Amino acid sequence: MNEAVHAPPPGTGAPASVAAGTSTRDIARAAVRTRLAEVAFELFRREGFDRVTVKEVSAAAGVSRSTFLRYFDSKEDAILSAFEVLDDRVATVLRTGPADQDDWTALRHAMTTLLEPFRRAQRDFLPLALLVETTPALSAGRREKQVGWSDALARALAERAGGSSSAAPPLQSLVRAAAAVECMNIAVAQWARSDGREDLDQLLDEAFSALRVG
Numbered sequence: 001m002n003e004a005v006h007a008p009p010p011g012t013g014a015p016a017s018v019a020a021g022t023s024t025r026d027i028a029r030a031a032v033r034t035r036l037a038e039v040a041f042e043l044f045r046r047e048g049f050d051r052v053t054v055k056e057v058s059a060a061a062g063v064s065r066s067t068f069l070r071y072f073d074s075k076e077d078a079i080l081s082a083f084e085v086l087d088d089r090v091a092t093v094l095r096t097g098p099a100d101q102d103d104w105t106a107l108r109h110a111m112t113t114l115l116e117p118f119r120r121a122q123r124d125f126l127p128l129a130l131l132v133e134t135t136p137a138l139s140a141g142r143r144e145k146q147v148g149w150s151d152a153l154a155r156a157l158a159e160r161a162g163g164s165s166s167a168a169p170p171l172q173s174l175v176r177a178a179a180a181v182e183c184m185n186i187a188v189a190q191w192a193r194s195d196g197r198e199d200l201d202q203l204l205d206e207a208f209s210a211l212r213v214g
Helices: 024-047 054-061 065-071 075-083 086-095 103-114 116-120 122-134 136-160 171-193 200-211
Strands: none
Touching: 024 054, 024 065, 024 075, 024 122, 054 065, 054 075, 075 122, 075 136, 086 103, 086 136, 103 116, 103 136, 103 171, 103 200, 116 122, 116 200, 122 136, 122 171, 136 171, 171 200
């Protein structure tokens, strides 16, 4: 079975990432999905998220409302789709990191990996971060998706300690994983509020330092 094709974060103009052997149909679908996400993002930035309807996004993209809804469940999903694959990515980084790292150091490194696109393409990701942080529906939707991140991270922590990936992760791993995700959220929010002037890595370090014990 081919790996799912995911759109890149809206507004980046980057081509969708595809796996080797992906069908032409899936590549075309990914391109349409990317275009719809970018159109939605630009409309939300310009007009305000709450003022723009799915019908208006569809019209701006030159498709019908029903076509838009074949690619995204809602207008929120058009923006939050950028976060879909991050849980697997960050869990893999955590799982394969140096075995001698303590949990907090390993989690800090994993969060750094998540923030790499923000550093590499600040001009694109800063508006995305601002939109999500200042839109309650998007902020809530992001946190809903991050429940999966915390669970994936907790399982990866348990595996690092010799546990089974199929077993429910221990409470300590769940708490540490959730705290790491929240440290990232706070760092990104502060970075966005500073209009990108503050150093994102330093903010993340400060957030982790505030929680780290021992």
